[in-house]
Amino acid sequence: MAFPRRRTKTSPSLLAEAFTQRRHRLGLTQADLAALAGVGRSTVQSIESGKDSIQLDGVRAVADALGCDITLVTRAGAPIAPGP
Numbered sequence: 001m002a003f004p005r006r007r008t009k010t011s012p013s014l015l016a017e018a019f020t021q022r023r024h025r026l027g028l029t030q031a032d033l034a035a036l037a038g039v040g041r042s043t044v045q046s047i048e049s050g051k052d053s054i055q056l057d058g059v060r061a062v063a064d065a066l067g068c069d070i071t072l073v074t075r076a077g078a079p080i081a082p083g084p
Contacts, residue, residue, distance in 0.1 A: 016050035022066045023048075037065035 023033050023044075030048070034041040043058040063070050072080040 013050045016048050019044075019062065019066065020048045022068060026066065033062060033065055037061040 023030070028036070030044045031041050034044045037044070037058075039058050039061050043054070044062060046054045047059060047062055060070060074080065
């Protein structure tokens with residue numbers, strides 16, 4: 001059974017804030033991070049501004065450059081393990 005897609009207003013801003021804070025902790029500029037991730041600075045700007053239409057491959061590349069993994073978590077807070 002498919003569940004309706006629910007959007008929360010805080011999700012993009014939480015992601016944006018987490019990426020921005022991590023970049024600042026590492027002392028990187030947006031241009032530095034973009035170069036490390038192999039993406040354009042506009043990709044980093046889109047992520048950090050909470051843009052809704054960012055591409056997952058760009059997010060994954062930037063997360064990797066920040067030394068982070070992206071984890072799927074249920075609304076109850078339980079992480080979803082990868083695999084079959």
